[in-house]
Amino acid sequence: MVRSRAEAASPFQTASHDHGSCIEDALDRAAQLCAARGARLTELRRQVLQLVWRGHEAVGAYAVLEALRRSHPGAAPPTVYRALDFLIEHGLIHRIESLNAYVGCSRPERRHVSQFLICGKCGDAAELEDSAISGALLRRAGALGFAVEQQTIELRGLCPRCRPNARAK
Amino acid sequence: MVRSRAEAASPFQTASHDHGSCIEDALDRAAQLCAARGARLTELRRQVLQLVWRGHEAVGAYAVLEALRRSHPGAAPPTVYRALDFLIEHGLIHRIESLNAYVGCSRPERRHVSQFLICGKCGDAAELEDSAISGALLRRAGALGFAVEQQTIELRGLCPRCRPNARAK
DNA sequence: TTATGATATGTTATATCATAACATCGTCAA
DNA sequence: TTGACGATGTTATGATATAACATATCATAA
Incomplete structure (x- = not known):
């Protein structure tokens, strides 16, 4: 079952959570949002967003970096931090202060x-x-x-x- | 005017805030609390607590370290972090996650x-x-x-x- | 009083998170 | 086609935090 767009009553994942659809949905919505705003969701930023959305856990910048290097060997910390900054500015991800980590936003359409x-x-x-x-x-x-x-x-x-x-x- | 022990209606400092008394009060209460609990408020810990209480701003561990070195030249990061951990455990200071910094607790008597x-x-x-x-x-x-x-x-x-x-x- | 265990501190090294500064590249509009 | 701007590359470093092990200090029981 696909996680509905209008978040269900519980914000927690269920055993039947289809994360493939979940992440695909998130990426689609991000693309639409950026297009509508004239913001450039470049391939690099899209990949970083995808990596943050690998799960529903908050993920650290250096974990994203390590994963990113598989497709993008030259990536350095600024590569990731700049992409994260962009995604945060556009409300596509949130920063979890108590973990120094980042998590996908489930409702990026409005602040x-x-x-x-x-x-x-x-x-x-x-x-x-x-x-x-x-x-x-x-x-x-x-x-x-x-x-x-x-x-x-x-x-x-x-x-x-x-x-x-x-x-x- | 001394900041009253039972916090006034506003938690903000006023122009007439007497910080000398404020910090003295905080150190006295910390000593009493630790004595009552059988916890050891060593000179090092007392000094770190005093430094965190230098103002009502949250202060970073390395700022504490730098100040501590004036009286304690050999201090290293673990020196400060261990003292901060002790003070947090006993509710004498709080950690501000969004600043990676520490601030004195105004009501340490109870959790x-x-x-x-x-x-x-x-x-x-x-x-x-x-x-x-x-x-x-x-x-x-x-x-x-x-x-x-x-x-x-x-x-x-x-x-x-x-x-x-x-x-x- | 001294031995002993527990707690505290010293010391060195390193892990982890984040940004500065400047160079280069790509895109798009004039 | 070029100039301006935004994106990315690259190198270095700053800022926060902990691991691991050595030594010192304290309380107390033998």
């Missing part, structure tokens, strides 16, 4: 504030978009006179599949 | 979940402890079957004193 649920066992980083939470933070900060520009919200723990008494879903 | 408001201009990292927010995150994650172990919540923006139309308080 949004996300919260990440990061499993300490399988490493999956599930993206939420809970406006009640981001709104509560905005209001609380605003009440203290603080003008919020960016939110970093990352929860570590165990995802449903990795919990001792995992209820399969 | 808590904090939110940080980090000013991009003056660098101050104000610590909130809003149980409505941490609770909302816990509930939301729980509803998705995710067992939260740790929360990282860091907002970047401008503090009241640094906003264009700062209202002094």
